[in-house]
Amino acid sequence: MEERIVVALRREGLIAPPKRRRWVSGVAAAAALIACLAVGAMLIRSGTGGRPEALYLLALHSGDTYAPAAPGVRASEYGQWARGRSEAVVDGAELSGHPLILGSASGAKSPVSGYFIIRAATAEEAEAIARTVPHLRYGGTVVVRRIVR
The missing domain is CATH 3.30.70.1060 (Dimeric alpha+beta barrel)
Structure with a gap:
């Protein structure tokens, strides 16, 4: 019942839809990119060409x-x-x-x-x-x- 009330209030414009936190996914993507770059740089410096040694x-x-x-x-x-x-x-x-x-x-x-x-x-x-x-x-x-x- 609570969900129906929230949907009705949003439809009437009395409450705003929740804001999406796009910055959270952006920060997570940036962190993953930095980690991949760091691992790649370590492999290049070690001369492994990507193979474990x-x-x-x-x-x-x-x-x-x-x-x-x-x-x-x-x-x-x-x-x-x-x-x-x-x-x-x-x-x-x-x-x-x-x-x-x-x-x-x-x-x-x-x-x-x-x-x-x-x-x-x-x-x-x-x-x-x-x-x-x-x-x-x-x-x-x-x-x-x-x-x-």
């Missing part, structure tokens, strides 16, 4: 079978490898000194001797990159691990 650690282990080239040659070769994959390689370094191993040493038969951090869209892509690391040619081992952020 993750970071992976390539841990280089030098065990009993590792027979490296001369230090200068090795540094040059590994550096050249990293520069050739600059779209994927984020960081890397050779580690020096005797490792300090805390806790159970059962898993430390071949300590990490160096590392690379790479970007890859999938674990398969990370593995494909890892298979090209010069360390493998010298009998070393490369362990690939996804970095959780």
